[in-house]
Amino acid sequence: MTSVASRSMIESNVDVEGEAGRTDSLAGLGILIRLVLRRDRIRMLLWFVGIVGLVVATAASITGVYNTPAQLEQYAQIVRGNSALIVQAGPGYGLDDPTTGAVMMNEVGIWTLIAVALMSVFMTVRHTRTEEETERAELVRAAPVGRHAQLMATMVGVTVANVLVAAGVVVSLLLYDLPAVGSIAFGLAIIGSGLVFAGVAAVGDGWLSWLTWLSPPGWGQAIRAFADERWWVLVLPLVAASALVYVAIQLQNRRDFGSGMIPQRPGRADASPWLAGPLGLAVRLQRATVIGWTVGVGLIGFFYGIVADEAESIVEDSPEMAEFFAALGESSITDAFLATAVLMLALVATGFTISSVLRLRSEELAGRADPILATPTSRRRWVLSHLAVAVGGTVIIMVVTGLATGVGFALASGDFGKVPSILGAALVMIPAMLVLGAFAMMLYGFSPRWAPFAWAGFAWAIVAGLFGTVIDIPEWALDISPFGHVPAIPASSFELLPVMLLCTIAVALTWVGLVAITRRDIQ
Amino acid sequence: MTVAISIDNLVKTFGSTLALDGLDLEVTTGEVHGFLGPNGAGKTVTIRVLLGLLRADSGDATMLGGDPWNDAVDLHRRIAYVPGDVSLWPNLSGGEVIDLLGRLRGGIDPRRRDDLIERFALDPRKKSRTYSKGNRQKVALISALASNAELLLLDEPTAGLDPLMESVFQDFILEAAGEGRTVLLSSHILAEVEKLCDRVTIIRNGRAVQHGTLDELRSVTRTSIIVATDRTVEGLDQLGGIHNVSVDDGQVQFDVDGGSLDAAIRHISSFGIHSLVSQPPTLEELFLRHYGDELEASANGASQS
Numbered sequence: 001m002t003s004v005a006s007r008s009m010i011e012s013n014v015d016v017e018g019e020a021g022r023t024d025s026l027a028g029l030g031i032l033i034r035l036v037l038r039r040d041r042i043r044m045l046l047w048f049v050g051i052v053g054l055v056v057a058t059a060a061s062i063t064g065v066y067n068t069p070a071q072l073e074q075y076a077q078i079v080r081g082n083s084a085l086i087v088q089a090g091p092g093y094g095l096d097d098p099t100t101g102a103v104m105m106n107e108v109g110i111w112t113l114i115a116v117a118l119m120s121v122f123m124t125v126r127h128t129r130t131e132e133e134t135e136r137a138e139l140v141r142a143a144p145v146g147r148h149a150q151l152m153a154t155m156v157g158v159t160v161a162n163v164l165v166a167a168g169v170v171v172s173l174l175l176y177d178l179p180a181v182g183s184i185a186f187g188l189a190i191i192g193s194g195l196v197f198a199g200v201a202a203v204g205d206g207w208l209s210w211l212t213w214l215s216p217p218g219w220g221q222a223i224r225a226f227a228d229e230r231w232w233v234l235v236l237p238l239v240a241a242s243a244l245v246y247v248a249i250q251l252q253n254r255r256d257f258g259s260g261m262i263p264q265r266p267g268r269a270d271a272s273p274w275l276a277g278p279l280g281l282a283v284r285l286q287r288a289t290v291i292g293w294t295v296g297v298g299l300i301g302f303f304y305g306i307v308a309d310e311a312e313s314i315v316e317d318s319p320e321m322a323e324f325f326a327a328l329g330e331s332s333i334t335d336a337f338l339a340t341a342v343l344m345l346a347l348v349a350t351g352f353t354i355s356s357v358l359r360l361r362s363e364e365l366a367g368r369a370d371p372i373l374a375t376p377t378s379r380r381r382w383v384l385s386h387l388a389v390a391v392g393g394t395v396i397i398m399v400v401t402g403l404a405t406g407v408g409f410a411l412a413s414g415d416f417g418k419v420p421s422i423l424g425a426a427l428v429m430i431p432a433m434l435v436l437g438a439f440a441m442m443l444y445g446f447s448p449r450w451a452p453f454a455w456a457g458f459a460w461a462i463v464a465g466l467f468g469t470v471i472d473i474p475e476w477a478l479d480i481s482p483f484g485h486v487p488a489i490p491a492s493s494f495e496l497l498p499v500m501l502l503c504t505i506a507v508a509l510t511w512v513g514l515v516a517i518t519r520r521d522i523q
Numbered sequence: 524m525t526v527a528i529s530i531d532n533l534v535k536t537f538g539s540t541l542a543l544d545g546l547d548l549e550v551t552t553g554e555v556h557g558f559l560g561p562n563g564a565g566k567t568v569t570i571r572v573l574l575g576l577l578r579a580d581s582g583d584a585t586m587l588g589g590d591p592w593n594d595a596v597d598l599h600r601r602i603a604y605v606p607g608d609v610s611l612w613p614n615l616s617g618g619e620v621i622d623l624l625g626r627l628r629g630g631i632d633p634r635r636r637d638d639l640i641e642r643f644a645l646d647p648r649k650k651s652r653t654y655s656k657g658n659r660q661k662v663a664l665i666s667a668l669a670s671n672a673e674l675l676l677l678d679e680p681t682a683g684l685d686p687l688m689e690s691v692f693q694d695f696i697l698e699a700a701g702e703g704r705t706v707l708l709s710s711h712i713l714a715e716v717e718k719l720c721d722r723v724t725i726i727r728n729g730r731a732v733q734h735g736t737l738d739e740l741r742s743v744t745r746t747s748i749i750v751a752t753d754r755t756v757e758g759l760d761q762l763g764g765i766h767n768v769s770v771d772d773g774q775v776q777f778d779v780d781g782g783s784l785d786a787a788i789r790h791i792s793s794f795g796i797h798s799l800v801s802q803p804p805t806l807e808e809l810f811l812r813h814y815g816d817e818l819e820a821s822a823n824g825a826s827q828s
Contacts, residue, residue: 267616375627
């Protein structure tokens with residue numbers, strides 16, 4: 001350890017401006033890599049267990065359910081004809097002549113790639129931008145550590161995490177007797193897609209974080225694992241990731257430590273009249289987040305609304321499909337699609353609800369609760385202010401999303417009569433979303449250390465909501481997810497009882513959290 | 524003479540760590556009370572108990588006649604607090620934070636606020652994320668000093684300030700004391716404590732090891748004496764309470780405990796004093812005396828290992 005540090009120090013003393021300066025930009029890399037891995041060992045383990053667990057559970061149920069070629073063909077027919085499913089799961093490569101591997105990819109492929117992308121983005125941002133905003137980062141940079149060492153250490157750490165997850169996935173697929181070539185192709189797709197997202201996040205660290213959302217994990221699917229693999233596709237993520245890291249390094253050369261490329265604008269010299277209490281502060285702190293989520297989820301909803309109109313025409317062309325949906329006993333495929341779409345949108349937006357509640361935790365741990373609570377503001381009032389924003393933000397997101405989905409559908413179909421029922425479908429999701437938010441509040445009330453486990457509830461809601469019918473999950477376990485109890489409007493009709501029950505549970509969990517936080521130490 | 528803060532035998536543990544170990548502290552209304560102790564002695568924990576952020580395990584704490592835990596909200600109308608490590612909302616400007624905290628306390632006097640901003644030379648338009656430690660400290664100080672709080676709880680409030688700003692701070696504290704406000708000042712800057720504080724409490728490992736006025740503390744601690752005599756002083760070592768004696772050509776230098784000063788001077792006077800310099804102990808010496816054995820212990824530990 002010390003030998004690396006001292007050597008680079010001597011080098012930089014000898015030749016600051018010359019060639020040595022170039023290699024010195026990575027001084028301290030080895031130590032920083034170990035620091036990244038040490039700090040993330042639990043997080044990496046959780047991502048590994050989550051992603052590999054999802055793949056194992058799907059593999060277990062698919063190999064159990066679709067044993068014969070006939071069963072596989074039946075599955076493929078349903079998927080091929082349904083643009084709605086393609087919207088959710090991707091193009092469905094290899095379903096012309098379906099194998100277990102192709103079905104597997106169609107069910108879980110895109111979600112695995114998205115999960116790996118999220119893992120890579122979070123990890124990159126955590127060790128670059130977030131770290132740079134802390135004062136400890138300056139301690140590190142003041143040591144003989146090169147300008148790009150932190151970025152490269154992060155990239156190495158993310159690569160390690162991606163390789164571990166990919167290895168876990170490949171081994172699980174092999175254990176379920178899936179072909180080795182396809183399994184490895186999928187593993188490489190995971191690594192490639194993860195690295196591209198890490199690269200995008202690294203550039204965003206310097207400048208443009210919105211780029212993250214332009215890069216489709218479709219690249220990972222395009223490798224066509226288990227369906228006539230196209231290996232050359234792997235070149236794309238490798239080239240893209242390298243190019244992005246290069247751009248990130250160039251940006252680092254141009255900007256000052258701790259600042260972005262865009263200079264800070266001066267703020268107000270005094271507070272506006274409504275920034276006068278804990279509620280005003282909570283609104284101010286989360287305003288931009290609410291707007292971002294509303295626009296983002298609303299746009300996806302608008303897109304779903306437009307696509308939903310197609311669902312009907314596909315069924316009319318396909319007698320098997322009509323039979324399939326008739327067997328489900330649902331009113332129409334359009335309604336079934338819309339109900340599923342709204343559920344997915346609500347699941348995504350629950351990410352806001354939980355992170356908004358957890359804002360309390362980050363405020364407390366950063367020491368920003370103390371100055372508020374040292375004024376005549378009770379803990380209850382401080383907590384309720386943030387919860388009001390969480391609830392209000394959730395309602396705003398769902399109202400806008402419901403309207404956007406409805407308007408999208410109306411523009412595509414010319415049928416504006418469905419707008420109210422689609423809006424209703426979105427609104428009826430709110431109690432279930434609030435149950436998960438209240439769960440986060442309860443955990444936070446007991447201890448800020450426990451609060452992040454609220455994400456386990458979120459993860460379970462997603463698994464139960466999206467894979468509940470695919471994976472063999474016992475009924476009682478599915479019932480734990482609050483979304484399992486929400487009436488699937490417009491496919492089913494509204495029921496008051498479950499909605500009331502969910503509201504009651506949300507209030508009860510919140511109350512427990514409120515009582516708990518008034519009894520413990522503020523950290 | 525009323526009591527602003529009264530803490531009796533306070534105990535607070537975090538897991539297996541004993542943060543406060545039977546702490547006693549008394550702050551009289553209208554005084555500036557120095558609260559001294561090495562890092563980790565329990566100063567911040569004490570203040571956070573007084574703020575009702577932490578709940579003590581046992582012992583009594585009373586602040587402005589109320590219970591810090593149960594009456595937190597009511598008490599907080601009458602106090603202002605400056606944390607040692609000020610953490611602000613990165614996307615709010617300093618001016619916004621000052622106003623927000625002021626309004627949370629029930630309003631802010633704009634003239635006083637502007638005066639403080641000017642005296643502390645703070646740019647209130649800057650976003651908090653761009654402030655240095657000293658500037659964040661100023662934001663918290665301005666918001667506290669602009670309030671009408673009758674009790675100021677200041678946890679190392681000048682840690683990041685430059686000497687110029689520190690003297691501005693001292694002016695405002697003296698002004699606050701002149702208005703009859705009470706100040707609990709936790710500090711490491713001994714010159715500041717000597718200048719501002721009426722009484723001090725020194726704590727260590729969660730216990731108060733000494734308290735009183737600076738004069739009282741001095742009287743129980745050693746005074747350095749340099750005395751020149753006609754005849755060489757003899758027999759000084761035999762007296763109790765005399766330390767570090769060095770005799771040099773008709774001049775003797777020694778430290779004497781407060782209680783033995785009288786006997787020592789009587790003894791020396793028989794040798795014919797023709798000059799005497801007496802140095803009262805500085806706060807540094809008080810401090811070092813109480814932490815000295817800690818330093819020694821750690822030095823011994825180092826030499827043994």
